[in-house]
Amino acid sequence: VKSVLLSLVLLSLVLLLPIMLVDGQTQPPAPIISPEVHSDNRVTFRFRAPNAKEVSLELEGAKPVLMQKDDQGVWTMTTDKLEPDFYGYMFIVDGVRLMDPRNQLMQPNLLETDSEVHVPGPSSLSWEVNPVPHGVIHHHFYRSTIVGDECDFFVYTPPGYDASSKKLYPVLYLLHGFSDDASGWTSVGRANVILDNLIAHGKARPMLVVMPLGYGDPEILAGGDATFDTFNQRNIERFRETLLTEVIPQVENGYRVDKNREARAIAGLSMGGEESLFTGLNNLDKFAAIGGFSSGLPEQFITTLDAQFPGVGASANSKLRLLWIACGTDDRLIANNRKMREWLKSKGVRVTEIETPGEHTWMVWRRNLSNFVPLLFR
């Protein structure tokens, strides 16, 4: 409903002209509509900054583009036709990254929340809300003794899930990327919408999806990108511990879950892809399916794979129902993802190798999830 409400608001802002008069100005500022999605899927972005010297638009998956100022002090830029999808974007105003003040659609993030625009597409797109039964998202809070802080996780239960029935469900543990919070996969990745659609069309088995906060060591965030490499190893090791000893027990006590390893999968994007490979391959007694989407595999990790995965070899094939490693070909991480796959193959481990168009963006990961989930628990 949020997007419909926002459309209503945007479409009728003209009504507000009389009350947008700013005290002390001789003429009213023009009413701003931003973003404006045209019927041909071009999008116009507008930002009012009469005194700024330079304003540019940074759109997810595209190079920054300078905007043009009109005589009302409004900076404007219209894109080419965009593929239907959700796109993050920001305005760079004299060097400062700002959200779009005319738009309440956002992509929550712990380092930088971006504005978001929806270019609607046909109902066949897995991330579009359709008139199908919807699952429920449950938000859990707990104090982690391993992390030493309050932590949280989300659980998607599929339509028809009934806590009092005897039916048991398989579980996908789905991990977010560096700088996301635990809501990333639902608020930006639209995982609940994707699961609703796949299940409604018989393309995926009804399953639970558990989305935990992915920081084993929150210090990894302290300096932004600059501290990722320093704390990465401790972060993934402690994350594995909190997942195995704190999150999974809460899920398996609180929900009707099949506890067999064949009914447990783990996947994630970027940092969460690294965590999925590290946790999954080192704990094949607990997971039978593993997915890495644009996995963040820093040099320190990719150059020490024998030590990261001490017991991993051809014997893994009998336990692995699926090892799915995907990356966009324009992603800066493609080289290390290829190295990871080559190392696995050199050890005799069978890998499903996926290369798609795209950069390090949510447009890639929503498609990854839509293609990965149908393969699970078959």
Place this chain on the structure above:
Amino acid sequence: VKSVLLSLVLLSLVLLLPIMLVDGQTQPPAPIISPEVHSDNRVTFRFRAPNAKEVSLELEGAKPVLMQKDDQGVWTMTTDKLEPDFYGYMFIVDGVRLMDPRNQLMQPNLLETDSEVHVPGPSSLSWEVNPVPHGVIHHHFYRSTIVGDECDFFVYTPPGYDASSKKLYPVLYLLHGFSDDASGWTSVGRANVILDNLIAHGKARPMLVVMPLGYGDPEILAGGDATFDTFNQRNIERFRETLLTEVIPQVENGYRVDKNREARAIAGLSMGGEESLFTGLNNLDKFAAIGGFSSGLPEQFITTLDAQFPGVGASANSKLRLLWIACGTDDRLIANNRKMREWLKSKGVRVTEIETPGEHTWMVWRRNLSNFVPLLFR
């Protein structure tokens, strides 16, 4: 964990200085920390806008204040000591309202998302996260035939809630204000934290809290404040219908809920206060406790009370366990809330009359909820 992570990020932004160099500039921009909460509860806000002519700070519950620019183009303002609480704020930059780009704490809203600053206080404050058991927040999505759109509601279940046990819980239906979405009471109002604390300290009975999207007619939002009066009547009537025929049945089918009227309460803030009074007093067969916090009671409503509440009189007293009408004395709505109470008393209806310091702000409503919930289901 979000606030701890953000503190880590803010405290160490200085580390980022080398990578904050902007291409083509001869000197690096100063690293900005905003907001900075000092140990004595003063707060410094900073915003970098080297070419802006005027920047002011709008802090929830205070008058706008001009900020001062330094030679780095950074606008700064330090407040007096603030009461520990959560405050929304915005920067007004040459007439344009902007969020703080250095701060990822936000107050989601359908018309204007604000930045938020937390001035921490003692653990005795009901909205501070404490090491007590935490309830779970469940997010439900459904298509409303009455609203004609996708709608949602949140359900808080208290610590220890077990869907497979036989225990039945009472339910508070808790309604947000105009321009909020269904997440308002948890994301800004911290209702789950408040309930966790009250329950842990034996001050409230364990209960469910259901927080539905409060727009019976989404057109009420189309023109912002300008369309509130026009669509208010249709909005509250359709909201009542969707609550009674769509939301409550889903809750009572999906959760272990006591369906007796004595175990059902309704309360809300602003528009949600009006909806609570309208729905509650006109449906005493379904609700035994009613709360209005700074209820939005437009002229068209307050001048037609006999028609709004046709059957309401002294006979209501035997059904009402609690009718609690609160408003801040500095709220522009205090006059109409007093009129509402006087009308009820003129009809012989007993009212708990609460006037507190404060304006039309969340600081008032968090305290209202903290004082109202302990009175329920006794």
